[in-house]
Amino acid sequence: MPPKSRDDKILVRELRVNKGYNAAALMRDFPNKGWNKRTLNRWISLIDRERSIDRKPGSGRPRTVRVEMNASAVEELILSQEQAPGTHKSCRQISSITGISRTSVHRIIKRDLDLKCFKRKRAQDLTEDNKICRLVRAKQLLKKYPEYMVPFIWFTDEKLFTVSAPFNSQNNRLYARCGVHKRNLPAERVLHTRATFSKSVMVSVGVSAMGSTDLIFVEPGTKINGAYYRDVLLSQHLLPAIKQYGDFFIFQQDSAPSHRVKETVELLSRETPDFIQPTLWPPNSPDLNPVDYKIWGLLQNRVYQTRINDVEHLKQRLQEEWSRFDLSVIDHAISEWRSRLRACVKASGGHFEHHLQ
Numbered sequence: 001m002p003p004k005s006r007d008d009k010i011l012v013r014e015l016r017v018n019k020g021y022n023a024a025a026l027m028r029d030f031p032n033k034g035w036n037k038r039t040l041n042r043w044i045s046l047i048d049r050e051r052s053i054d055r056k057p058g059s060g061r062p063r064t065v066r067v068e069m070n071a072s073a074v075e076e077l078i079l080s081q082e083q084a085p086g087t088h089k090s091c092r093q094i095s096s097i098t099g100i101s102r103t104s105v106h107r108i109i110k111r112d113l114d115l116k117c118f119k120r121k122r123a124q125d126l127t128e129d130n131k132i133c134r135l136v137r138a139k140q141l142l143k144k145y146p147e148y149m150v151p152f153i154w155f156t157d158e159k160l161f162t163v164s165a166p167f168n169s170q171n172n173r174l175y176a177r178c179g180v181h182k183r184n185l186p187a188e189r190v191l192h193t194r195a196t197f198s199k200s201v202m203v204s205v206g207v208s209a210m211g212s213t214d215l216i217f218v219e220p221g222t223k224i225n226g227a228y229y230r231d232v233l234l235s236q237h238l239l240p241a242i243k244q245y246g247d248f249f250i251f252q253q254d255s256a257p258s259h260r261v262k263e264t265v266e267l268l269s270r271e272t273p274d275f276i277q278p279t280l281w282p283p284n285s286p287d288l289n290p291v292d293y294k295i296w297g298l299l300q301n302r303v304y305q306t307r308i309n310d311v312e313h314l315k316q317r318l319q320e321e322w323s324r325f326d327l328s329v330i331d332h333a334i335s336e337w338r339s340r341l342r343a344c345v346k347a348s349g350g351h352f353e354h355h356l357q
Helices: 006-019 023-029 037-050 068-078 091-098 102-112 128-144 147-152 226-243 262-271 290-303 311-323 327-335 337-346
Strands: 153-162 200-208 216-218 250-252
Touching (some): 006 023, 006 037, 023 037, 068 102, 128 337, 147 153, 147 327, 147 337, 153 290, 153 311, 200 226, 200 290, 200 311, 200 327, 216 226, 226 262, 290 327
Parallel strands (some): 153 250
Antiparallel strands (some): 153 200, 200 216
């Protein structure tokens, strides 16, 4: 075997230069090293020629796949084209198109192109009119509700939860022993089954820095029109629960059709000390409602850690996890509200969440 360590290479050089050792002498005096005669002769030749044990810069095995041409091809495919977002290819697709192995594609991306990967997130589609309206109303909300008033705002929202858990194919993987073929695994391990039309339940809630309401379940098949929203959700559940925390509060709701009808606005004008008018709340703005941008996501992640059997089991899991919800999480989400409004203004009403990270 060749002299692998740098100390061995220095030893060979010193004995060759100072004492004229050849390969046979080195192998005779150092039998435990297990050196190979042919390799020693190659090292001796290098020492005689260069007087050094180090390779010349650029010597050794040349790059084969990761050459400049391939780096350019990968760069062209991995980045979205100008004025055409989302046209980039995946590493698997690039490997298939160029014939470069996926390992080499990853190396080119990381080492040659010095690119960093970010995970894409879903967001509301915003028209130019939406952006203008969001910009104007975000400014109005910042002016009308200064920092000291934010703790009195009750943020409300509704969400549909399904019996079948949300499916993320990227993270839904399984591992098996080497040599085990996928076809030999049980179907229940390999397949993620989901009903075509999963049963669901609509949930409503209100949160503030002062506290939160219980989860309010809408019976399956019930249409949340203006009358149901006023007579049931508001009059029987949300408003009585909120009033238990004090006489003064500010009620928030989004711009759903049942929220902005004339009768609903009149009811809130009578029954609340103050509320955010439909003409003041920004359209298409789940990124400005703490329930949407924080609470629902956390609750969903916790609920589906257990397999859900039916609607009643889903209700039970929602109530269990809501009872464990830490008020500090809600406080933190609400404390972000004004900074998000400012971020919306800075983005001229456009998407801003990617700037917050």
